[in-house]
Amino acid sequence: MITVHGRASSANVQIVMWTIAELGLPYRRIDVSGPYGGNDTPEFLAMNPNGLVPVIQDGDLTMFESAAIMRYLGATYGDDTFWPKDPSRRASLDMWAEWAKTTFVPAIVPIFSQMVRTREVDRNMALVENSAKQLAKVAKIADARIGNGPFLAGAALTFADIVFAHQLYRYFTLDFDRAETPNLEAYYERLAQRPAYAEHVMVSYEELRAK
Numbered sequence: 001m002i003t004v005h006g007r008a009s010s011a012n013v014q015i016v017m018w019t020i021a022e023l024g025l026p027y028r029r030i031d032v033s034g035p036y037g038g039n040d041t042p043e044f045l046a047m048n049p050n051g052l053v054p055v056i057q058d059g060d061l062t063m064f065e066s067a068a069i070m071r072y073l074g075a076t077y078g079d080d081t082f083w084p085k086d087p088s089r090r091a092s093l094d095m096w097a098e099w100a101k102t103t104f105v106p107a108i109v110p111i112f113s114q115m116v117r118t119r120e121v122d123r124n125m126a127l128v129e130n131s132a133k134q135l136a137k138v139a140k141i142a143d144a145r146i147g148n149g150p151f152l153a154g155a156a157l158t159f160a161d162i163v164f165a166h167q168l169y170r171y172f173t174l175d176f177d178r179a180e181t182p183n184l185e186a187y188y189e190r191l192a193q194r195p196a197y198a199e200h201v202m203v204s205y206e207e208l209r210a211k
């Protein structure tokens with residue numbers, strides 16, 4: 001049984017929860033951070049000195065950093081499709097996973113932070129507009145990569161989809177000017193049919209909205 005510490009509305013917790021659900025692993029999740037608090041206690045800081053979620057415990061192992069957790073789960077419990085054992089097959093997926101974490105996700109963050117975490121009167125709409133232009137370039141790269149898919153690496157869902165597509169619920173539900181990306185849209189619609197994605201990624205972020 002894997003224990004996950006972190007609220008369901010956290011995008012980084014969603015990386016872990018979607019992985020767990022796709023791999024069919026038993027888990028319990030404890031609401032921590034954001035409106036739930038609990039991430040500044042000595043017990044929590046002993047597990048993650050950064051005071052951030054997610055943290056998992058699996059037997060004797062305790063770890064933080066969502067993408068590292070996903071890689072641990074994939075390597076330990078994933079099959080050869082989700083987590084190819086051959087390093088050269090895995091490398092090209094990992095390239096897209098890393099691109100997602102370092103390029104796609106940071107391009108969405110300023111928009112999320114303005115449109116959800118900032119009160120309407122305090123929003124910097126010039127920043128949103130500028131970020132949307134940057135994000136459009138990145139979204140088009142994803143759109144070209146996906147093509148007819150159906151997944152990022154072709155025929156089957158892999159760990160690279162998790163690191164990339166856990167942001168698509170936010171991407172497609174936030175109110176901003178999106179680029180035209182028909183392949184990306186079709187990919188998101190396919191993912192939305194997956195029970196693991198619908199339950200663990202398409203999670204309301206209203207509890208994070210600035211009041």
Ligand SMILES: N[C@@H](CCC(=O)N[C@@H](CS)C(=O)NCC(=O)O)C(=O)O
Nearest residue numbers: 010011012033034052053054065066
């Ligand atoms: N690089 C870390 C970032 C973790 C992170 O920033 N977590 C956020 C939630 S997405 C957090 O714990 N924020 C504090 C809070 O929600 O109280 C990871 O990928 O796990």
